[in-house]
Amino acid sequence: MTQRTSVLIAGDSRCEQAIRREKPDARIVGVLKDPALVEYVAAETNVDEIVVDRQLSPRGESLDEWIARFRKAFPHVAVTVLGESVPRNRAHTPATSVITSQTVVVWSPKGGVGKTFISANLACAAAMATQGKAVLIDLDVYSGDVATYLDLSDGPTIIEMLPELPRLRPDGLDRYTQKYAPSRLNVICGPRRPELSALIGVEHVKQLLSLAARRWGLVYIDTAPDITSDLLGEAVDAASAIVLVITQDVCALKQGKVALDIFRKLGIQDSSVHVILNRDSKDAPLSERKVEEYLEKRLASVVPDDRKTVERSLFQGRPVVLSGKTEIASSIWRLLSEVSPGLPLPDMEKRQNKTRRFRFW
Ligand SMILES: Nc1ncnc2c1ncn2[C@@H]1O[C@H](COP(=O)(O)OP(=O)(O)O)[C@@H](O)[C@H]1O
Ligand SMILES: [Mg+2]
Incomplete structure (x- = not known):
């Protein structure tokens, strides 16, 4: 059996939708808007990849600084940065499965x-x-x-x-x-x-x-x-x-x-x-x-x-x-x-x- 990639989303439910479309086989382990929480979850669980929304705003540092720091702290975790153009098509929003932190x-x-x-x-x-x-x-x-x-x-x-x-x-x-x-x-x-x-x-x-x-x-x-x-x-x-x-x-x-x-x-x-x-x-x-x-x-x-x-x-x-x-x-x-x-x-x-x-x- 092939192992599914576990993906942590540093963004919101719109990013989640985009990832579900782009990587239908991925196992999404969480959708978190708080960068500090993303670091915490990455440290506590086995995450293969994090997908970062460009609109995320870490406290006290720029997003690029945060990403650089994250890469250094978690070299085994792949980091993908989503552009600003995450589709906002709400017609497909899952009504109750939005996970928001x-x-x-x-x-x-x-x-x-x-x-x-x-x-x-x-x-x-x-x-x-x-x-x-x-x-x-x-x-x-x-x-x-x-x-x-x-x-x-x-x-x-x-x-x-x-x-x-x-x-x-x-x-x-x-x-x-x-x-x-x-x-x-x-x-x-x-x-x-x-x-x-x-x-x-x-x-x-x-x-x-x-x-x-x-x-x-x-x-x-x-x-x-x-x-x-x-x-x-x-x-x-x-x-x-x-x-x-x-x-x-x-x-x-x-x-x-x-x-x-x-x-x-x-x-x-x-x-x-x-x-x-x-x-x-x-x-x-x-x-x-x-x-x-x-x-x-x-x-x-x-x-x-x-x-x-x-x-x-x-x-x-x-x-x-x-x-x-x-x-x-x-x-x-x-x-x-x-x-x-x-x-x-x-x-x-x-x-x-x-x-x-x-x-x-
Ligand atoms: N929009 C409102 N319209 C009318 N009365 C309100 C409204 N919001 C609060 N109140 C009243 O104002 C009082 C103070 O509200 P409260 O939420 O306890 O304030 P705080 O927590 O800031 O001290 C309460 O008696 C509440 O019933
Ligand atoms: Mg009060």
Whole structure:
């Protein structure tokens, strides 16, 4: 029997489709957009070849530098670089077999702007689009609200996991994870009491995020506003995308602008930072356009201010993306398609989004 070549794709599902067409006999062992994760998998498994998407953006180095470093570290692995012209023909997109790996930090320098609302809904939408291959981790360790948003206040939390973390394998996380049944989202809740948060260290976060990425692929992280927090720093280091939540409030905008500046100084690619305007109101003095002008950045999505829907959703512990077609739910699906392009949207959202001003795929 001939041995099939095992191929690891450093890119997205579009590259996967291209490779499946070009190398139908290859055994695709994974599709990863995070170069650090590609290196990890290459070290841990027997990979014959990696196929690299030209659009991949490694942290702190150019793609060519990353490829040179990879070749040196893994001389036995063949490296093929795909051009920019990977076909985008979505007609052949496999509806449910998209394997995507991404770590997304939802953050804002301000409290109360909707980080938990956005992260809970975004993660739920991702879980719905991937049949449960997503996890939401509550890293707002002092005052995490994820459990409340999803009505999961009784199960295990991150605290019970801590002593076991150094020995855990990816599937060992399941013991400390709750399932939010309506969307099949996996959830790692924060400590039930704030004083327990002191037990969580940077090393724990590092280990947890690495395990979670291998266990589920799509990792969403809710955070606290404190930019000096080491735990936030660790999450940002591991992130392949950042969702910056702002509102039309002048303070939130000013702080948002400073945050964008800091990200640039940290060498974080502008394309991996997605700004979402939450609680958008037509009555606000600053329009969406003015916000974009001020931030010098396109908004990934705009979530309307809809107190009635959001408060009902919180009261029921049921994210708005589960409750049919509303403007607020559509805005979350739009955000998902910006942050994680290629994930299949529900049919109704696809139809509705065709008419929107935001770009899809
Ligand atoms: N789009 C929205 N429309 C109306 N209310 C919202 C919206 N987003 C968030 N809220 C409300 O704002 C409050 C703060 O949201 P939350 O997600 O807990 O903020 P953060 O996590 O940034 O502190 C909550 O009471 C929530 O119900
Ligand atoms: Mg919160």
